[in-house]
Amino acid sequence: MAVLVDLRLGCSPERTCADLLEDADLQVFLLCGDRVRDQPHTWLTSGRHTHVLDCSSTSESLYQLKQTVDRLDLSVIRVVTSPRGREELSHYQRLLFTNVYTFDYAVTPQEGLECPSGTGSAHTDSPGQKIEAEVSAFVQQLPGLKGDVRVLKSTLIPDCFGHGFSTRTGGVSYIPTLSSMNLFCSSRRRDPVAVVTENRRRLAVHAGFHPLPLRMVKVNHASDVWVLGKAEPESYDALVTDQRGVVLAAPGADCMPILFSDPVKKVIGAAHAGWKGTLMGVAMATVNAMVTEFGSRVSDIVVAVGPSVGVCCFTLDREQALDFRHIHTDCVPDPESAKPHVDIRLANRYEKQKRSAF
Structure with a gap:
């Protein structure tokens, strides 16, 4: 099992993670924020299977989590976060994961592990559109795999119809059986909607049609x-x-x-x-x-x-x-x-x- 500990909202990471780091069988992922990044945290890597997610965006950090979880063939992810963190992470979950993964949220109570960040009305703002834009921008900068986008044409179809058959090259899907231009989303696969949407966008740009x-x-x-x-x-x-x-x-x-x-x-x-x-x-x-x-x-x-x-x-x-x-x-x-x-x-x-x- 993997455990994701959300440290972005200014809470004490030591209090959140002390017990988890003692379990050598767990794969613990620490999602860092600016405050944690600025503090001494050599203890963060003290666990045998502890991974620090400290990328330039939450999208990139969670994609790194997904890649590691896929490599280890894990599917159950326990998430320790705050109420606000759960709201945000659920949007990332919808875009970057599928139903193959089971997310078990452990929401820390106000009087326990969660520390108020004092941002006022920001807590009530819906993060959905901002997160979708962030995830979209992130997957767009991923390198294409297995070469450039390639479309095969039939000599039978009349010129009045745009058409083609995509191949496996030029997409961003890294799952071996789906790499790289997977265009089909399924709850039984590990390729998430954000990746499939990006593959469709790249195919559309190459073939000259709008993906919507x-x-x-x-x-x-x-x-x-x-x-x-x-x-x-x-x-x-x-x-x-x-x-x-x-x-x-x-x-x-x-x-x-x-x-x-x-x-x-x-x-x-x-x-x-x-x-x-x-x-x-x-x-x-x-x-x-x-x-x-x-x-x-x-x-x-x-x-x-x-x-x-x-x-x-x-x-x-x-x-x-x-x-x-x-x-x-x-x-x-x-x-x-x-x-x-x-x-x-x-x-x-x-x-x-x-x-x-x-």
């Missing part, structure tokens, strides 16, 4: 399609619209991001197709939505499939894999194997060919 109108599918590994302008479902794996100025996006990795465009009716779509969504027909559900909702003709719809896992590296249990043979026998090259390889890219191509959408 970006609409990302809410993955459910099914075939539900949201038509923008209608009530938004709780989850969906595809979106379609004829609205101008809107950017549609779908995540991909092993799963496929698929882009749809109709240059005649000026309709676009984006879908996330994993193996479950492929079997459930998410690609054709997207085409059907364009036809039904906007009058598109199937022959006018152009489809581009983005990077995804290849047949060489993707296997399923035999019962699941054999379902793909109902699409085409070529989709499962080794059906007798206990873990057959599956070509989900080919499966989606055959599905679209059935409706003459390419």
Whole structure:
């Protein structure tokens, strides 16, 4: 477990930390402020696992905390702070952490560990907007990882539509499985909203669109399609619209991001197709939505499939894999194997060919 001790508000750090520093098994993080910084505090590093967070901003200090916690594979953080400190830190928590982390706040009572700072009305000011601006400025100055931002283009999509497939380079996500241009926020991942938002901003700057109108599918590994302008479902794996100025996006990795465009009716779509969504027909559900909702003709719809896992590296249990043979026998090259390889890219191509959408 990690313990974060908030020393920024002028309280006696010795009184706050004495007991914690005696526990050699805890990872103790001391969030310093100007007053603590100006005092002699050699005792701060007396613990075997004591970390001093003394950066130029609270955002940077807490990001340093997160990096260390991630490196140690910890997820429970006990926070010792004041009522005002809890209010502020909860904003940083929302922006720099996710639900993977459990925060347990121990608020020090006025007559105990908390010392009044005498700032008057500042205690009642909402820190939310100021903290959001601080965090945003901090992540914007982080170096891009794995090289520059790179966007792949399809020769199929007409020039009247801006489009592209992002790669893994140029973002600020440092979690190994997400590094570096992660664009998808999840409560089950360690990549926080501030980092994902910054990745989206950098991609938008590179690709020439504004990040605010970006609409990302809410993955459910099914075939539900949201038509923008209608009530938004709780989850969906595809979106379609004829609205101008809107950017549609779908995540991909092993799963496929698929882009749809109709240059005649000026309709676009984006879908996330994993193996479950492929079997459930998410690609054709997207085409059907364009036809039904906007009058598109199937022959006018152009489809581009983005990077995804290849047949060489993707296997399923035999019962699941054999379902793909109902699409085409070529989709499962080794059906007798206990873990057959599956070509989900080919499966989606055959599905679209059935409706003459390419």
